[in-house]
Amino acid sequence: MYTNHFAYWPERLSRTLTVPETTLFDNLLFTSKQYPEKVAIYYYGQSYTYKKLLQEVEALAGYMEQTCHVAKGDKILLFMQNSPQFLISFFAILRLRAVVVPINPMSITKDLHFYLEDCQISHAIVGMELYEKVLPLKETTSLKNILVTSYASYIHPNHHLEDLPSEVTLPVITLEQDVWWEEALVCNYQASSYHGKSDDLAVIPYTSGTTGLPKGCKHTNRTVQANTVSAYHWMNFTSDTVVLTTLPLYHVTGLVHSALTPIFGGSSMVILTRWDRDMAGKVIETYNCTHWTNISTMLIDFLANPKLSTYDISSLQSIGGGGAPLPEAVGEALFNRTGLRYIEGYGLSETISHTHFNPPHRSKLQCLGIPTFDLDARIIDLHTKEILGPYENGELVVSGPQVFEGYYNRVEENGEAHIQIDGKTFFRTGDIVQMDNEGYYFLVDRLKRMINASGYKVWPTEVESILYNHPAVQQACVVRTPDEKRGETVKAFIIIKETYKGYVTEKEIIEWSKQQMAAYKYPRVIEFIDHFPTTSSGKILWRQLQEQGESSSLNM
Known part of the structure; x- marks a missing residue:
């Protein structure tokens, strides 16, 4: 520790x-x-x-x-x-x-x-x-x-x-x-x-x-x-x-x-x-x-x-x-x-x-802070699960009195969400962090695809599954994109079916989405695309699309 x-x-x-x-x-x-x-x-x-x-x-x-x-x-x-x-x-x-x-x-x-x-x-x-x-x-x-x-x-x-x-x-x-x-x-x-x-x-x-x-x-x-x-x-x-x-x-x-x-x-x-x-x-x-x-x-x-x-x-x-x-x-x-x-x-x-x-008397901006009372926080390597030190990126795992009793009716996911270290059970946060030499933690990236829009957590898979209900949508990939007011917002890359090309607009899909899901979930940005980058097995490289969306936002 x-x-x-x-x-x-x-x-x-x-x-x-x-x-x-x-x-x-x-x-x-x-x-x-x-x-x-x-x-x-x-x-x-x-x-x-x-x-x-x-x-x-x-x-x-x-x-x-x-x-x-x-x-x-x-x-x-x-x-x-x-x-x-x-x-x-x-x-x-x-x-x-x-x-x-x-x-x-x-x-x-x-x-x-x-x-x-x-x-x-x-x-x-x-x-x-x-x-x-x-x-x-x-x-x-x-x-x-x-x-x-x-x-x-x-x-x-x-x-x-x-x-x-x-x-x-x-x-x-x-x-x-x-x-x-x-x-x-x-x-x-x-x-x-x-x-x-x-x-x-x-x-x-x-x-x-x-x-x-x-x-x-x-x-x-x-x-x-x-x-x-x-x-x-x-x-x-x-x-x-x-x-x-x-x-x-x-x-x-x-x-x-x-x-x-x-x-x-x-x-x-x-x-x-x-x-x-x-x-x-x-x-x-x-x-x-x-x-x-x-x-x-x-x-x-x-x-x-x-x-x-x-x-x-x-x-x-x-x-x-x-x-x-x-x-x-x-x-x-x-x-x-x-x-x-x-x-x-x-x-x-x-x-x-x-x-x-953050300690009230010595806070750092854009910093998660330091572990609170009786919390054992560690950073582990994503592959080897070895404990990492200062300035090394890894997944944050925590063990403490405030950690939940588990997910309700989710036996399999409870097992996946925890890890044993030194005989102690730790919760895997799914967040990639880095610690400085003073013991302050900083968020680097999210291992999970969670989008945090104005404090509301949005899961891309859920939004994608709803978008597929639109008759014009052939494929959808939802990522986060920077937003001045919300911090992050929801963006959807969409491949349109051939028969709908030229007949449906990005704005129309946004308006449709408003009626299909909660206000904090619907995509604020839609980008039509001809094809998705994929792995050899056909899995969509969503991180690559996300980076593409973030770089285009910065260049605007």
Whole structure:
């Protein structure tokens, strides 16, 4: 185990951290006892105390148990934008020792069908604007009950509607067969006694798999606690920290850093349902936000706001994130505007967010950081699997308390995803990295073909399989390509069938794709090509196409 990074470890911080044996629900329970009247959530002019938050969690849990008969181990679909209801739902599910399955709100009905069947889900809690995506699945999947909520019911009644995202201002729809959120809470049922354990399965976030099919990552209370408590100490949280919650909560980084960590510490959260740079500036000034975890594209947009100078953002003490390296020029612009250095980190769904973090007092730009508490990180040769040293490129493998319990119902892929080194099990991240002589890690390339578009992970095989449904497509190869706003975006090289040449355009295929897949997945760039480079066995050399696309982007 390489230990040079300890020379740059945050001052007055222990190098090891004992993970609590308590559960995530215990965190909320304890915090509500410590700070009952303290504001937990600010949401578009309205505020909710920890006491109120816990009361609604208990009421929802009681309804789910008494009426829907939710029991320990049941998988519950949580399909919702950032909102107080997301967190109330999350903890109500955990209160029953059931399992949260949080899904990207941009998913379409076809995506949801897979998740419901994969986990045999019977119950879903959804935002009103997403209801029409879920409703048809009651007839074709295991889904039986849908609980629906309107975000508008949690905002302040006098909030200026023009400032709100459209999802929050939608008129209430009529439900013919399912249940409104308020109907559930007003029942005020009491759930049975809580006896949660740290090893209870708590949440299954999905990530893309080697076959293109998503894989559920099994996380217990213990693995999630490891990073919740780690983030609390590493990022200098206190009970008076005020967190700007803009990253999506269905995603592991947003969930851990912008919700679970502040709840562990009794901090306050300012929740935005959708990203809005003007609203972000306003709430930072209004609520004196101190901590903000984001992705680079969000920060780039924030700093590019011509109105930024009109907002007082001097309360900010810590800004950081991951998903994609932050351009050096943006990091310098942030420092010049705030005096703060961007604190980058690295992690995966399999590790419920971070395995690496830059030390707050000595961060490096475009750097994954150093291994966090009790994490054994190594770089192995792709062929020999031997351990490599500084400035050698290899695959990052990790072993630590935050590493997941394995993929749900994926026995074969669980074996492929792990490796034994010195009698210890390591998770293979699939990312090619390099370490400098100070023990800082840097991303070199992705062993996997994953595309990271504005923090959303896109698997090319899945996009290709959908493109093949277009009658004009003979062959498709999807790669990543640089994008100023998204960091990376989706590009598709397509060979058109002879009969369609001259009759179909790149723009037409892009518009068709928008209707076939989630908004973050569809190709933003299409390039028609006559033939693909292939191996002697006929396999498409996608890396060669990707390099071709990247070089053409740079020359534009």
